[in-house]
Amino acid sequence: MRVLVTGVNGQLGYDVVHELEKRGHEAIGVDIGEMDITKPDEVHRGMETAHPDAVIHCSAYTAVDRAEEEVDLCRKVNAEGTKYIAEECAAQGCKLLYLSTDYIFSGDGERPWEPDDEAAPLNVYGLTKYEGEQEIKSRMDHYFIVRISWVFGINGNNFIKTMLRLGRENGAVKVVDDQIGSPTYTADLAVLLVDMIESEAYGQYHASNEGVCSWYEFAKEIFRAAGMDDVQVTPVTSDEFPAKAKRPANSRMSKEKLVEKGFNKLPAWQDAVRRYIQQF
DSSP: OEEEEEOTTSHHHHHHHHHHHHTTOEEEEEOTTTOOTTOHHHHHHHHHHHOOSEEEEOOOOOOTTGGGTOHHHHHIIIIIHHHHHHHHHHHHTOEEEEEEEGGGSOOOSSSOBOTTSOOOOSSHHHHHHHHHHHHHHTTOSSOEEEEEOSEEOSSSOOHHHHHHHHHHHHSEEEEEOSOEEOOEEHHHHHHHHHHHHTSOOOEEEEOOEESOEEHHHHHHHHHHHTTOTTSEEEEEOGGGSOOSSOOOSBOOBOOHHHHHTTOOOEEEHHHHHHHHHHHO
């Protein structure tokens, strides 16, 4: 299978290409230098040249706080760029798998969000990713939409790398403990995404490593796994740690649909952190 992967220079795109190649597929990785998804002519040329059987669309504007000021750019990438990809996939008759986010939900309550729950984004990033979902649904009859959360991978910056750096530099960190969700290791996620693109089990899914935690508990586990127990981790509220973009308090997501459709859930998040740090 020929699979075009957008955002190949990012954390997830990097691991998806590796997983595709490991299974004998032909992976064609592109980023803004090869195919700027905000330019329809470039998307058309890139897709015609690649002539893929499937597209795994990892490319996105992900600077959550900066998006509150760069609304037009964020929308141009996450919504309009996704529209151009969907149009080309529909025209060429190839599969499309789109990565979305837990940030499309309001964060109310404590119940895990189901794939078909109503969206109510709290910030520009979440809104534009949801708009990307809608662009796909209005142009394609069959698609994969996979919502993920709290992503970390080898290729790029992430929460784990930030915590390790701050722990080494300062010996202490403050981390919010009133936002609950699940970390997602891109190497584990890539396995699931390739399983999906090899299948015909279209639909909306949630995917993250198993188990839930707060960012504070996530940080504590990072330092434990790294043998840095001497780093002082202080829990704080979101109000004490203000950010331009509001984050959902409840990012729990139900992954039962994965099992119903014959896919495997990802390993426990603590195990993923341990393996990541050993590799990193």
